[in-house]
Amino acid sequence: MATATSPYLLQHAENPVDWYPWGEEAFEEARRRDVPLLISIGYAACHWCHVMAHESFEDPETAALMNEQFVCVKVDREERPDVDAVYMAATQTMTGGGGWPMTVFATPEGKPFQAGTYYPPVARHGLPSFRQLLVAVGRAWGDIREDVLRAGDGLVAELEHNARVVARAEGVPGAEVLGAAVGVLLREFDAERGGFGGAPKFPPSMTVEHLLRHHARTGEPAALAMAQATCVAMARGGIYDQLGGGFARYAVDAEWVVPHFEKMLYDNALLLRVYLHLWRATGDELALRVVHETADWMLRELWLVPDGGFASSLDADTDGVEGKFYAWDAAQLVEVLGEEDGAWAASLFAVTPEGTFEHGLSVLQLLQDPDDVDRHQRVRTRLFDVRREQRTAPGRDDKAVAAWNGLAIAAFAEAGALVGRPELVHAARQTADMLERVHWDGKAKRLTRTSRDGVAGQQNPGVLEDYADVAEGLLALYAVTGETRWYRFAGELLDVVLEEFRDETGLFFDTASDSEALIFRPADPTDNATPGGTSAAAGALLTYAALTGSGRHREAAEQALRFTGALAERAPRFAGWGLAVAEALEDGPREVAIVAGEKEAEKELEKELEKEGEKEAAKASGEEAGKEPGKEPTLHQAALASTAPGLVIAVTPPPGDTGPTPELLSGRPAIDGEPTAYVCRGFVCQAPTTELSVLSSELA
CATH class of the missing domain: 3.40.30.10 (Glutaredoxin)
Structure with a gap:
């Protein structure tokens, strides 16, 4: 041991x-x-x-x-x-x-x-x-x-x-089944407190993603209302760290007040992406704040130095006491902030005399935004600093899990692009590089599930969710950067998925065919705390099929969704990611090829990228993806900002990248030297356009 x-x-x-x-x-x-x-x-x-x-x-x-x-x-x-x-x-x-x-x-x-x-x-x-x-x-x-x-x-x-x-259950869910699944969720929805069911309440990140995609495809207002109410309730409750950002594993009550205090990478990666998509759909400022704060928390608390990537979790306990790091009483607030600010903070954060937690302590909530924003930020910063300096921090599990880092890549790549934070795209790139360098055996074509201190855990072979979630993250990173390295790596992972993780009937197993024999070979198609391996594979295979035109990958994606249809009308909360992928399938998917033009500004950018080196190149490519305030977005930015649930983007590689490009880009030139967008949906393509308004209407 x-x-x-x-x-x-x-x-x-x-x-x-x-x-x-x-x-x-x-x-x-x-x-x-x-x-x-x-x-x-x-x-x-x-x-x-x-x-x-x-x-x-x-x-x-x-x-x-x-x-x-x-x-x-x-x-x-x-x-x-x-x-x-x-x-x-x-x-x-x-x-x-x-x-x-x-x-x-x-x-x-x-x-x-x-x-x-x-x-x-x-x-x-x-x-x-x-x-x-x-x-x-x-x-x-x-x-x-x-x-x-x-x-x-x-x-x-x-x-x-x-x-x-x-x-082996049959039935890829179509429009009727997807609508029925939302109907079931509406009956299970807690309209008063957000979320689904009673205590304990787990963040339903994949179900919210499903609801957002359903709303984007159909315009169904109830789907958006459930998604938004749930996200607001979680962000204002004790399950969200009101000082440092980041979500705890679950709430022990139905009101999101008292968390089970452990913080997991996978929860926060999934929720970061969900809140990002909620903000993209609605412009909700609370959702945007959660995106920034959760990304900051992940970089501050889970980032692994010097190898890159993210650690697995923070402990629930400090000094042997659950929640000790996070809970406060009114006297402690006064001691840190003074009489006036302490009383104001107790009211703001719902700190009660009897306590909302144990031993008269309360978990901080933010039931509504204060009028005095500057005072809130000053108080919050002071409490955060004192907590960090004077309390024992929770222990960190510093192993890197491939699947969870794949989820983080997808979230950071998209967030960096959409909110204009190139350092997040750079972190996604570093994480992908770490996985390829440490976890991937290119000769054996095998992925290791875990590493620690830059050393792969050789006794821990990758399971289906590792291959699928990493492929999902790589394809999201490719869509943002256009770097063919990530498109190629994703294809290699998905080749292993098709060859080693499914049988002749199309059934997906959680373990590879040559993995250690257990008492039986698990094949669980449901989604739980993370996307199940089968539904994660469906999502990545569907995206890759759209990029390449591969019927083999598309057929495999549809096979992976068979059981989702059986769950949709009985237990849709256990098929959240599968239903989200099914929404993408029903939407088309929508394939968007962005072809670069030959403008002088782009030539200058090329020179700048060559001159500044890797770090500045990462920053510049991130800025290219993110919309800058006061500037008209590019076609690429407009595509990334679309809420279309089946969105798949291929983009011209950056200067100097000579790797293989997706078939989606093949034979598609720029029109009159201008950046050009090609949009296809359901095997039917629109005329190419250089106009933002036309692209936006085609993706609406």
Whole structure:
């Protein structure tokens, strides 16, 4: 364990438990000793994982019992989502629920026969104590082993059957099904507090993206209203850090007040893109502020130096106390700000005498914008500085996960282009470079899921979501910069997706065909905290098909969406990204080729790019994509600003880039030397135009 690259595993290296990392050594030891495996799965930012570790895994007597009767295996779910997926399916089947920490007992072959989540050190709330559970499982293994083995075999057969049957559901959702899905969401929508359902409430980032795309395609006002109300409620609630920016994992209540304080890269990358698209559609100033603040938070707190890319998460706890870094009471505000400003801040941030959190503390909210904007900014800055200087910062899980960095690339590339911040485009480019340099084996054509300190985790092969989300990010970065390197890299990743992650029927699996054999090969088509691998693949394949004209990629995208149709009218919240991709498919997609002209200004830009070097080139290309105040946008900027859900952009490469360009650009010259746009939709193309107004109308 001491040599592990996972910060989560390293947190357990000093436990008195004889932990093994996931691998053949643990299985061999269980067979040699003829004892079951105890598989404990969690992640570094998980609060209840820390609680169970402190209560049980650090306790010498409990550890002795674990070591005596089991071979104990610790798994970081973020490093091995494939292992997590199969045992989560088992846990949910056996118990009707799931979550982390996950506790699974399995045969030496890895077949689960008992599972649950958190177990307390003493029996309470209807749960046995962890020690009681250990004793009971140990006795069952000794006294009724045949029954235990039979149960494990039956469960594995059921799980494998369910995965194949569910993922083979037919039906690419069309306009009627997409409309019905919005109708279901409207019934589940919390009109008073935003979001869907009751407590706990998770940020429905992919569902909001689906609603924004549906509104853009159909003009349906209810879709936009649900999206906007949800985004406003989250941005004003305690789930959003009102001082430092960035969103917590979820709210424990239905009002978005008290978060579960861990902050994940994937949530913030997805939400950054959602708020950007909300601002693009409506001009909402709150959404724009969240875009800037969330991007700033990601760069400040998660950026990895010197390799580039983003770390995975920030912990929920500091000094062993959940939320200690973020919560305040009125007296603390007065102490920091003085009597007058402290009382004003308590009112502004909804800090109550009884507290909204624990121990009389409150999580800061911003239920409405103050009239005195300057005072708000002064108070906010002072509280932020004091918090940073005088409180223990949450721990950071500094491994880089390929899929989540792919989501960040897409968000930063688009945000930098749309809000005129070239440094965000540059960060997206650095992240893409890190993934290609550290995570991608060009000879073997394989992507590694994780890295730490610039070293790839060789025991953690990329899963479907890694290939698909990185391809999605690269294609977004290409659309902004025109750099063919990213278009080429995305194509290589998607070739692996088609060749190694699906079978002859078009079923997409979460693991490659040559990956480690688990108790069954997972194939989960649903979306959960992040886009599922299948729907993420659908999105990237659809975009790539539009750029290349490849029928093979388009057919694969449609195959990947089969199960989305089955979910659309029953549980659309578990198909948010799939439905967003289906909206793009129904919209066309809309293919836009932007061909550069030969103006003197562009020749001057070419000289400037050659002269200034890589950093200035990155800045200049970012500025080219972003609209500058007071200047008429370019055709490229106008295309990027379109809300069309099926938008796919190909753009002339920057000077000196001689890489292969998409077929979408082939045979399309500039008209009279002017920058020219070509727009196609549903296999039908419009006449080329050099006019912004014409392009805008074609993309409306």
